[in-house]
Amino acid sequence: MLSGKKCKLFGTDGIRGKSNSFPIRSDIVLKVGQALGYLLRKNCRNKKAPMVLIGKDTRLSGYMLEQALASGLNSMGVWVQLTGPLPTPGIGFLAQNMRAEAGIVISASHNPYYDNGIKFFDAHGFKMSKKMEEAIEEIVFSNKLNQLIVSCDKIGRSRRIDDSAGRYIVHVKNTFPLNMTLDGMRVVLDCAHGACYKVAPKIFEELGAEIFVIGNKPTGYNINEQAGALHTDKIKQAVLDYKADVGISLDGDGDRVIMSDEKGNLVDGDHILGICALSLQKKGELKSPKVVATSMSNMGLEIMLKKKGIQVERTEPGDRNVVEYMRQNNISLGGEPSGHIIFLSQSTTGDACIAALNVLAVMRAENKKLSELSQVLVSIPQVHRSVKIKRKRELQMITGYNTMIEGIKKGLKNKGRICVRYSGTESVIRVLVEGQDKQFIQNSADKIANLLNHNLNPASRAAGIARVAGTTGATGTTGVAGNGSKK
Secondary structure, X not given: OOOOOOOOOEEOOEEEEEOOOOXXXXXXXXXXXXXXXXXXXXXXXXXXXXXXXXXXXXXXOHHHXXXXXXXXXXXXXXXXXXXXXXXXXXXXXXXXXXXXXXXEEEOOOOOOOOEEEEEEEOOOOOEOOHHHXXXXXXXXXXXXXXXXXXXXXXXXXXXXXXXXXXXXXXXXXXXXXXXXXXXXXXXXXXXOOOOOOOHHHHHHHHOOOEEEEEOOOOOOOOOOOOOHHHOOHHHHHHHHHOOOOEEEEEOOOOOOEEEEOOXXXXXXXXXXXXXXXXXXXHHOOOOOOEEEEEXXXXXXXXXXXXXXXXXXXXXXXXXXXXXXXXXXXXXXXXXXXXXXXXXXXXXXXXXXXXXXXXXXXXXXXXXXXXXXXXXXXXXXXXXXXXEEOOOOOOHHXXXXXXXXXXXXXXXXXXXXXXXXXXXXXXXXXXXXXXXOOHHHHHHHHHHHHHHHXXXXXXXXXXXOEEEEEOOEEOOXXXXXXXXXXXX
């Protein structure tokens, strides 16, 4: 029984957890499907039975969760379309394109194979509202679901659709200028053994690029394993080995991208955002002289764009927060250093392939190499630390924390930043210190991380601190994929 417990299903971006453990158990997921189905049927836009799309990445547990969700939805009179492996932004697009009442993605994004998650899109292709998530949660824990199921003659059906990948491929290709091709361009693609392993190669190849693909052999166990946007050593080396013009490294569910220039230097989300913002400004396609970034974005981006007359608005980390702010303020471009880049006129969420194509279009239009374009942004050095935690505490209540932070702020002399936050998807707290003195910011980040480790892991004082990223400079970032992963 679940009633009476103070359980929580939804985090910052859907439901996330270890497969076959709460809440990613088939019995719980079936109830989630039933709760969503009941709400959709209750509020259906037409007289017909509601229709929901379900897509997934390549994790082994995706099959189990797909069937549990579909069964729950069917029991509430909802018809289900199963797309198979498809990037997260593909489900956002198809939910709207196919006039579905909702879209569901089964994925834990950048996490290892043993984790999984469920993300929900509304009928317009945007992430489902917090209000809807709360309603689903309330119904799941109410133990009233058996009273809400439909009669036997109204049970929904599930079927697999064969053309979902093709529809998405055409959609993404249509975001690339019709007067351009990628003829003569050598591109390395790292698909992270994830949801893009079929669609991404076709997108770039059909536009004319000569492609070299790695990370395209999913086994159910190897998604994101030393591949993709979080593990960029392979893409950097492959670009050099194949003498490619550019490398494109996707994450497991295809909503974020890290690129490599022809010299093997990484180009992160901040650089992509800067390159595209300036291009849109030149073409008069920036709706307002603003872009949206997050608290994790480099100060160098803000400084550079301000000189060009473009204001940077910051939100809390997470592409959901970025998109919501963009929609509320009529801003056309936003993103994160981790590679979520949102072109609101082209996609309802971060789309790795669309973001990469926009960069390639700038390269073609300006006849410049990526190394040249990325020089427009000089990053201020950053140090990132990630501390695994056993429990959460209000940071202001930790003895010595406020004094330490104030001391570091004084040492930065108004030429740097500190950002400390709990992750929304993992049991870690993330520390970012940014400033011109590399030794100072490194020592400061270590001091903060050690203090947090000591106070948030009382039973494990010796627990290690994972260094998820090093200092960043003008030419790239070491370990950039760890740059504020927030999904």
